[in-house]
Amino acid sequence: MKAKNILRELDAYTENYNFPILDNYNVDMAQCRITVFSDKEKWLIVFEVVGIDGNQEITNDLYIYSNVTRKKGLIKCIEDIVTLENKEYWYDDEGNFIVNPFHFELLIMGERVTLNPQKDEYIKLGIKTEAFNPTKLLRYLNSKYEEKLWLTIESLLDEIDENIQLPLFYQSSEWQHPDISDGQKPSESIFFQSIALAIEANNVNLIKPGESNTHWSNWVWSDFENQEEDVE
Known part of the structure; x- marks a missing residue:
């Protein structure tokens, strides 16, 4: 699997905002995590975004991108966590x-x-x-x-529900995430470039997280309560 194909796949889902947006007007983000499964030829990238949705419910939103699944993008919002x-x-x-x-x-x-x-x-x-x-x-x-709010690896794959059997390759809650709402794309991110190269080379040591910006405090301007203040 070529790195450029992985990046092209990720970029495609930003065009209709079907990629994790951490300053999302519809979700107040509290934590996020990326989990990568890969055996070099087959790959699966999963994002968990734990936050508050527009109904003021606590949810874990699952986004997946892969060359082995039918479903891609935002596939499920898990409630009652x-x-x-x-x-x-x-x-x-x-x-x-x-x-x-x-x-x-x-x-x-x-x-x-x-x-x-x-x-x-x-x-x-x-x-x-x-x-x-x-x-x-x-x-x-x-x-x-924080750790209690994540899904286990087994639960994560069960929620995807496509009988995937791939080894865990990488997992982290800290990386430099592109500002999707400002037009940035995964292919322009050193982190996602390195993820794609690491999958291609089957070498997790190639991953460069960059300066992490995934803590919720970096993305509060779009919070529901701030939206209400803007309206007033």
């Missing part, structure tokens, strides 16, 4: 977010978690507790439970 332990809904009848920022009783991937965050923890993370909302909750959880 975080839920309240004792209540069914995040909001009361008046539409108020009912979670106390200083006391959580949650289920994360089915595992019970109780937390009592302190004010200074939020301050260090750059999160304001006023007008607390699902985005702020999830970004706080990212600081404590």
